[in-house]
Amino acid sequence: MLILILSFVGLMLCGLPVAVAMAGGSLIYILVSGSVPDIVxxxxxxxxxxxxxxxxxxxxxxxGNLMNIAGITGRIYNFAIALVGWMKGGLGQVNIVGSVIFSGMSGTAIADAAxxxxxxxxxxxxxxxxxxxxVGVTAASSTLxxxxxxxxxxxxxxxxxxxSIGALFVAGILPGLFLTALMMLTVAFFAHRHGWGGDVAFHWGRLGGAGLEVLVVLAFPMAVWLAVKAGASVNVAAITAFVVLLALDWRYNFSAVLALMAPVxxxxxxxxxxxxxxxxAVAAVLWxxxxxxxxxxxxxxKTLAQATFDTIETTASVLFIVTAASIFAWLLTTTQAAQALAxxxxxxxxxxxxxxxxxxxLILFVGCFIDTIAAITILVPILLPIVLKxxxxxxxxxxxxTLNLMIGLMTPPLGMVLFVLAxxxxxSVERATMAILPWLIPLIVGLIAxxxxxxxxLWLPQQMGLLK
Structure with missing residues (x-):
């Protein structure tokens, strides 16, 4: 156990990437111990x-990459300006609302930040x-x-x-809304403190247009539900409502209705x-x-090809971390290290x-040093048995x-969101770190809740029958 952990830590201190350190530490343990065949x-x-x-x-x-190159991010941003840009600290509020909408398709903090x-x-x-x-409000909102x-x-x-991944997806909705409210309150606090006003003039027409788009999106699931209650087939009701939605969007050229429809x-x-x-995930790409x-x-x-190559590069790095972490986590289990820690x-x-x-x-500390995917792969086998017990x-x-590790993405020495925004x-990374510090307060409050x-x-997935 000591050989495995010390090899990993030593290689990281030498400046090697986390994934290489995990794979190298695992190989050193296998070669030194001789208890596991190399092919393993x-x-x-x-x-x-x-x-x-x-x-x-x-x-x-x-x-996420396709949304960036297709200009959907700009539409989301303009919609958010119409909806909340008139509030005090307007563009700070826009920043948060835009991140909430963008998260409905990308699912990653780094894609949101970039x-x-x-x-x-x-x-x-x-x-x-x-x-x-x-930088502070952008980093905080990207964790949503x-x-x-x-x-x-x-x-x-x-x-x-x-x-169940579906249960996890649904379970994130209410905490996400709660964190959104905390961040918007934080922006309001800064706006009051500095005397900031709105960044666009309040206009009933602009606000009404944004509100109408929200109502159109909300009307979609409501129409499907009412049609099913009236005896219609779920598939027929959903397809009919979807066709009507597309026709309305083509007729009135809504700014962001179809982007807002992604999470729905x-x-x-x-x-x-x-x-x-x-x-x-495939449906998100097709959309x-x-x-x-x-x-x-x-x-x-050309932009489609560029998005594809960017995806290949990012996926390769993510999956290499998963492969390295999987052998490391397996050795932690076989050497009884995980059980000893538990x-x-x-x-x-x-x-x-x-x-x-x-x-x-523990997770906050680990998240400051290890990539999110690697941290999940290492920590879950150790902590999950205790959680269940x-x-x-x-x-x-x-x-x-997840929230602990998202906070880790904002903090040095390995916070990817921090480096992207810097x-x-x-x-400088130092100034960006200081800018982010006040935004840890709403995140920590949300984590405690x-x-x-x-x-x-758990309430929402239980109501939807995804949990007992």
């Missing part, structure tokens, strides 16, 4: 990615906001992406913990059994292609609330793990 390293790494749920990884990444971040930070600087405030469905970390966690289609499709959560190639015609073959934690406390506090501290719902624990804003109020996470 390759076998376990290959089996680590031979999983149907992992098919969602490249498709969710591709969906996609909307470049638009939002420039616009906020042009309107007189400090670069530090723009993996909390709202769909979510790439939920896919990885669901695969590792053998938990994905969650509704899973609820009605049209596709599995993994297949929902992005439809918007970019057919409806908005803003996508070219026994040590249980020797400290058998109270589930105290355990959740310790688990939060103490009677904690694994779906709730999935939200706790590059976009041309701030998700940890100690199980109903916040």
């Amino acid at each position: 390293l390759a076998q376990r790494m290959i089996s680590g990615i031979e999983s149907f749920p992992l098919l969602a990884v490249p498709f969710f990444i591709l969906a 996609g909307l971040g470049s638009i939002e930070i420039k616009a906020m600087k042009d309107h007189g906001y400090s670069t530090e405030f723009a 992406g993996p909390i709202f469905p769909p979510s790439l970390p939920f896919v990885i966690y669901g695969m590792m913990a053998n938990v 289609i994905l969650i509704g499709g899973m609820t009605m059994g049209w596709f599995t959560p993994t297949e929902a 992005a292609l439809f918007l970019g190639l057919v409806r908005y015609r803003s996508m070219t073959l 026994d040590w934690i249980l020797s400290i406390t058998s109270n589930k609330w105290v355990f959740l506090l310790l688990a939060n501290l 103490l009677g904690i719902d694994p779906v709730q624990f999935g939200l706790i793990v 590059r976009i804003s041309k701030l 998700i940890t100690y109020i199980p109903a916040l996470t």
Whole structure:
């Protein structure tokens, strides 16, 4: 156990990437111990990615890239301006609302930060906001992406913990809304403190137009539900409502109705059994292609090819982390390291609330040093047996793990969102870190609520029959 862990830590301290350090540490352990045949390293790494749920990884990444090149992010941003730009701290509120909408297709914090971040930070600087405030609110709002469905970390966690990915997706809705409210209140606090007003003039026509688009989106599931109650087939009702929606959008040229429909289609499709959560990733790609190639015609073959190559590059890096983490996690289990750590934690406390506090501290610490996917792959085999033994719902624990690791993405030394936004804003990493610190407060408050109020996470999936 010591050889495995010390090899991993030593290689990381030498400056090697986390994935290489995990694979190298595993190989060193196998060579030194002689207890495991060399071929097992390759076998376990290959089996680590031979999983149907992992098919969602490249498709969710591709969906986010397609949204960026198709100009859908700009439409979402303009819609958010119409909806909340008139509030105090207007573009800060727009930043948060835009991230909520964008998360309905991308499912990753980095895609959110890179996609909307470049638009939002420039616009906020042009309107007189400090670069530090723009970076802070953008970093905080980008963490909402993996909390709202769909979510790439939920896919990885669901695969590792053998938990329904659909239940995880639905469980993220209420916590996501709660975090959104906390962040909007934080923007309002800064606006009051600095005397900021709105960034666009209040106009009933503009607000009414945005509100109408929201009502059109909400009318879609309501119309399907009413038709089913009246005796119509679910499929016929949904297809009819969808055709009517497309006709209305073509007739009135709505700004963002079809972009807003993405989470409705994905969650509704899973609820009605049209596709599995993994297949929902394919549906997200098809929807992005439809918007970019057919409806908005803003996508070219050149930009499509570029998005595809970007997706291949990102997917390769993500899956390499998964393969390296899978052999490392397997060795942690076979060497009884995971069991020893679990026994040590249980020797400290058998109270589930105290355990959740310790688990939060551990995951927050790990999230500052290790990539999200790798952290999930390593930590879940260690902590899940304790979670089940103490009677904690694994779906709730999935939200706790994900939010902790999203906070880790904002903090040095390995916070990818931090580095992306520092590059976009041309701030030093040190200044970007200081800008992000105040935004940890609403995130920590949200984490405490998700940890100690199980109903916040579990009520909605229970009402939808996804949990007992």
